[in-house]
Amino acid sequence: MKLSQSLILPALCWSARLATAATAHIYIHDPESQPRHDTPSRSLNPVPARLVLAQRAGVEDYHSADISREEVIDAINDYGVRTPLFAAESRPHKAFILVEGESDPAAVKPSLRSYTSFELDPAPAAPASKGLFIDLAKQSDPSGFAHLSDDDLYTMFKDSRTLSVNGDMFHIAKSMADFEALFTRLAKENNWSITAIILPQGEYVRTGQGKYQWGTYEMPMGQSPLRKRQQMKEEPLTETLAWKPVESFSAPATAFAANNTTPLRGILPACFLTMSSCESATRNCTGHGKCTKKYHDKTANNKGGVDCYSCSCSATKSNDGKVTTNWGGPACQKKDISIEFWLIVLFTVGMIFLVGFAIGSVYDMGKQELPSVIGAGVSGPTARQRT
Numbered sequence: 001m002k003l004s005q006s007l008i009l010p011a012l013c014w015s016a017r018l019a020t021a022a023t024a025h026i027y028i029h030d031p032e033s034q035p036r037h038d039t040p041s042r043s044l045n046p047v048p049a050r051l052v053l054a055q056r057a058g059v060e061d062y063h064s065a066d067i068s069r070e071e072v073i074d075a076i077n078d079y080g081v082r083t084p085l086f087a088a089e090s091r092p093h094k095a096f097i098l099v100e101g102e103s104d105p106a107a108v109k110p111s112l113r114s115y116t117s118f119e120l121d122p123a124p125a126a127p128a129s130k131g132l133f134i135d136l137a138k139q140s141d142p143s144g145f146a147h148l149s150d151d152d153l154y155t156m157f158k159d160s161r162t163l164s165v166n167g168d169m170f171h172i173a174k175s176m177a178d179f180e181a182l183f184t185r186l187a188k189e190n191n192w193s194i195t196a197i198i199l200p201q202g203e204y205v206r207t208g209q210g211k212y213q214w215g216t217y218e219m220p221m222g223q224s225p226l227r228k229r230q231q232m233k234e235e236p237l238t239e240t241l242a243w244k245p246v247e248s249f250s251a252p253a254t255a256f257a258a259n260n261t262t263p264l265r266g267i268l269p270a271c272f273l274t275m276s277s278c279e280s281a282t283r284n285c286t287g288h289g290k291c292t293k294k295y296h297d298k299t300a301n302n303k304g305g306v307d308c309y310s311c312s313c314s315a316t317k318s319n320d321g322k323v324t325t326n327w328g329g330p331a332c333q334k335k336d337i338s339i340e341f342w343l344i345v346l347f348t349v350g351m352i353f354l355v356g357f358a359i360g361s362v363y364d365m366g367k368q369e370l371p372s373v374i375g376a377g378v379s380g381p382t383a384r385q386r387t
Contacts, residue, residue: 024123025105027115028056028079029187029194031092043119047215048075050132052118054217055080056195057094057168059139063217079118081193094140094168095186097196098133098157099179100126105198109180115187124213129199130154132214137162137170142220147273147306220269268330271308278309282331289313289332 026049044052051072054063056079066072099105105112123129134153138145141164145153156162158172161182169192173179179196186192264283271294272278278291285291292312298305313332316325326336 024120024129024200025117025198026053026079026120027105027112027117027183027194027196027198029115029183029192030081031190031193041117041119042078043121044075045071046120046122046124046213048072049118049120050214050217052076052079053096053132053136053195053197054139056193057096057136057140059136062139062219065217066215075118079116092191092193095182095192095194096133096136096168096170097179097182097194098130098172099176099196099198100130100172101201102176102198105176109176111180111184123200126199128213129197133157133170133172133197135217135219137164139220140164140168140170141166142269146220218266264331264333270330271310273306273309275309278311282311282333285311285313285332286327287332288316288327 023043047066048069048071051060051063051067052075054060055076058081060067124132131150134150134157137153137157144164148156154172157170158174161169161171163169171182173182179198183194183196186194264286268281272281272291275291275293279285282291289311291309294308294310296305296307311330311332313327313329316327317323318325328334328336
């Protein structure tokens with residue numbers, strides 16, 4: 001009996017430790033927010049928590065697939081950035097901080113209890129959480145971060161406090177002391193909307209690898225909806241002798257993209273990094289043009305610059321050749337309904353002449369004297385006396 005009790009007690013302690021370690025913590029602070037005391041923090045699932053982070057980063061358009069869910073709306077109302085309708089347009093800067101390997105941050109740093117927080121339970125895998133942090137940075141500044149790899153951005157955010165083009169900060173703290181110093185300094189400046197993601201220790205997070213993930217969302221620069229953060233581990237494929245040439249699949253894919261008449265959704269970017277991404281995102285310019293290299297930006301990347309591919313639209317003619325249609329837009333999907341300038345001028349002059357002629361005719365009719373036949377056969381008193 002003593003042996004069983006000695007085994008059960010450590011097992012219960014270890015289970016409690018695992019449960020605590022599988023929970024991530026997110027701390028937020030907004031300008032003009034009041035310190036909270038004795039307010040219990042809520043626990044959110046990964047998907048509502050991701051939408052809260054996206055809203056606080058100002059990139060919720062990339063996560064619109066889940067934004068209409070009731071639990072997501074409630075979470076954003078409680079922890080999202082609030083923008084007054086009639087206030088002056090002065091947007092505070094956003095600061096995102098990631099801390100790794102800390103299970104109970106409030107116990108280590110009691111000062112954090114004065115800030116608003118919520119728990120993330122169950123916590124997604126560590127690689128997925130790091131990937132979401134990097135993807136939020138890419139969505140916040142596509143021109144500055146989207147062309148860099150995840151490893152490059154991870155190193156950049158950990159070595160320095162990187163600012164995006166719009167002045168937002170992304171930083172991966174090396175320790176809790178580094179995190180507390182940065183969080184406290186930014187909170188005192190009262191000009192930062194701060195969001196801190198504190199992940200539990202990696203040895204416990206690995207047990208949930210592939211099970212609890214953040215869900216799917218879209219990425220900038222014409223990429224397809226991101227699914228790599230939620231995919232389960234699969235067995236490697238074995239080599240088989242049955243194979244077909246790759247060339248046999250290229251023609252049908254191009255034909256399908258050109259014949260697909262469903263409308264393109266969302267706002268397409270003005271530039272794509274590669275020719276293939278331009279053709280796939282615009283469906284080969286909807287059959288009204290072709291993707292071409294627009295220019296090469298040498299200052300966008302330290303490794304040689306970035307190419308910009310966009311659609312070059314061309315006019316189409318009807319079957320009888322009498323009607324010519326011009327196309328425009330980022331995917332050549334918009335029909336040009338404008339007319340020639342001389343037609344507008346002639347129509348305007350004609351309408352001015354017609355209105356002026358009508359007004360002049362009415363004015364001339366008012367100036368004419370009444371005809372004398374109106375008074376015929378009528379004589380006054382003097383005329384009757386003479387007879």
